[in-house]
Amino acid sequence: MSAETSKGGARRPRSVALVGPYGSGKSTLFEAMMGVAGAALKRPGTARGRSATTTLRLGHCNFLGDPWSILDCPGSVEFGYDTAGAIAVVDMAVVVCEPAPERAKALAPILKSLESEGVPYLVFINKIDTLNGGMPDLLAALQTYCKRPLVLRQLPIRDGETVTGFVDVVSERAYRYREGQPSELMALPPQMREPKTEALSGLIEVLADHDDALLEKVLEDITPTPEEIFRQLQKDQAAGGVVEVLFGAAERQQGIRRLWKALRHDGPDPMETAARKGIAADGEPLAQVFKTVHAGHTGKLSYARIWRGPVRDGATLDGTRVNGLYRIAAEEPAKVAEAGAGELVALGRLETIPTGATLSASGAAAKLPYPAPPEPVYALAITTEDRKDDVKLSGALQKLGEEDPSLRIEHDQETSETILKGQGEMHLRAAIERLAKASNIKVSAARPRVPFKETIRHAVHQHGRLKRQTGGHGQFADVKIDIEPLARGEGFRFIDRIVGGTVPRQYIPAVGEAAAEATRKGPFGYPVVDVAVTLVDGQFHSVDSSDMAFKTATRIAMSEGLQKAEPILLEPIDQVTVSVPNDYTPSAQRLLSGRRARLLGYAEKPGWPGWDDVEALMPEAEMHDLIIELRSQTMGLGTFRRRFDHLAEARGPLAERMVQEAAAAAR
Secondary structure (H helix, E strand, O other), X not given: OOOEOOOOOOEOOEEEEEEOOOOOOHHHHHHHHHHHOOOOOOOOOOOOOOOOOOOOXXXXXXXXXXXXXXXXXXXXXXXXXXXXHHHOOOOEEEEEEOOOHHHHHHHHHHHHHHHHHOOOEEEEEOOHHHOOOOHHHHHHHHHHOOOOOEEEOEEEEEEXXXXXEEEEOOOOEEEEEEOOEEEEEEOXXXXXXXXHHHHHHHHHHHHHOOOHHHHHHHHOOOOOOHHHHHHHHHHHHHHOOOEEEEEOEHHHOEOHHHHHXXXXXXXXXXXXXXXXXXXXXOOOOEEEEEEEEEOHHHOEEEEEEEEEOXXXXXXXXXXXXXXXXXXXXXOEEEEXXXXXXXXXXXXXXXXXXXXOOEEEOOOOOOOOOOOOOOOOOEEEXXXXXXXXXXXXXXXXXXXXXXXOOOOEEEEEOOOOEEEEEEOOHHHHHHHHHHHHHHHOOOEEEEOOOOOOEEEEOOOEEEEEEEEEOOOOOOEEEEEEEEEEXXXXXXXXXXXXXXXXXXXXXXXXXXXXXXXXXXXXXXOOOOOEOOEEEEEEEEEOOOOOOOHHHHHXXXXXXXXXXXXXXXXXXXXXXXXXXXXXXXXXXXXHHHHHHOOOOEEEEEEEOOOOOOEEEEEEEEEHHHOOOHHHHHHHOOOOOOEEEEEEEXXXXXXXXXXXXXXXXXXXXXX
């Protein structure tokens, strides 16, 4: 399918996401592409002075008359949910990487995501001016992690160790780089003739696997014409059958125009993308939100892909009026009247619409697939530095969650802490900075408290008595209780074994309530679990006894009895599954063992060739910064998932420290 509409031959707007690992130069490439397309940013950065991109950037531009939307995706895995959202809505992706074979494995999660979604993509090897080895080794390393066949579109021309230009494999032309300017045609260097012929043969063989006519020519030893090769290459690239590999140096603006031309000629049409997603060409306007931002004077902006248009400013989508429709030019929103199919635009003030929502005029459209937020792997307990901000904090955190659904805000009932959870330390620090900037709320962050529990080793019989005379009616209650340990996980149990009315029926519920309340804070200051309290005897006074008196007597008995029952500290144990490339499996096992984990084994990660899942039981007290150390040992690739498994007795230095802290607090 061509990239033209049926109306006057005008090109449909297309979209591309720039994805790749941290440090590969995506933001530099984004700015270079925008500049070449005549939409230079107001304050372009420099590769050395630019900080890491922590949020999605959207830019609109035109290249050779074609309208494009470009998404610059964060490279850090901690902000990967933005990348997942971008992949869900774009026509194709450019995978940006460095010319280092040993770094190829860093692409594995990104390539896995693209291939799972069926998104066509090409590879752009950035920083080609730093290439040390040969292209065959680099291509082989990349192919290890790419299911689709890679086809090399260019070969580097070197002058010593310096890459000075390239050979276009299909057109068989050579070009010399000129920094900041289009490359100029040059004579094909003699030393490049043989490599060019080999690369072209390899490209044709790959394409012949998808086309019988080309295959027939290959078998008859006939070289197809460049037009035939280009035609099949465009068809296969747009359909995701092959992956073109190009290169350049974004900081020097080398290879940028060649990349643009490959996108323009070989990228899929928006209608092809819609068909791949199962979206019918005809029907009411349809859009999908992939990013939410709160943008100062413009208010809430919902970045959306228009699957069917037009969507007009003032239109009603899912019962909510669009108050402003924007394209992003030079990183500033520019208001427009309407947007057509294929565009990525910002919709204003859709206050009740979340990220991932499918929008239509009727509000009855079937929900389009959208990635679920990843489970958190890092957490901080936050408190406002100024108590007057406590009231504002809840609303500000809600906005943070709208902007980034991979953040999770929870109130821990056991520790009474507000917990901010996310994908890593940088992720949460960035969220805290946004909180201060957008809402003027400064918060302190600390390691969350571990929800320890207590239980007892031995059964005890305990007497509790209250006798108080203050003039008039006094207070009197007498209880005798048995406190016994239960099997792990049975919780709290109260049993009434009063006979003969030694404690009247109306007071027994008060005894049960007081016994349960006493387990909320044990001798070490933590909730007591897995105990049974049996009321076996007692006394009362017809005038001075009351619910309150029996509660007080029960609390006395519980406090003294729990101390005598040899209390022990329990710590939560999580079942942890650590996922790493199998090169790092031994490192992951050592890391877990060093954190008191009990290793259960490891196996190949399902659907991830070359990756392992390492299973372990690990104390929650050791989980806080696990992700930081894990990523530092695995090129940022390692991750984990966890779930609570059981409580176990805390032993060794941890238990001793917690007991000492409890004793100090009691003094």
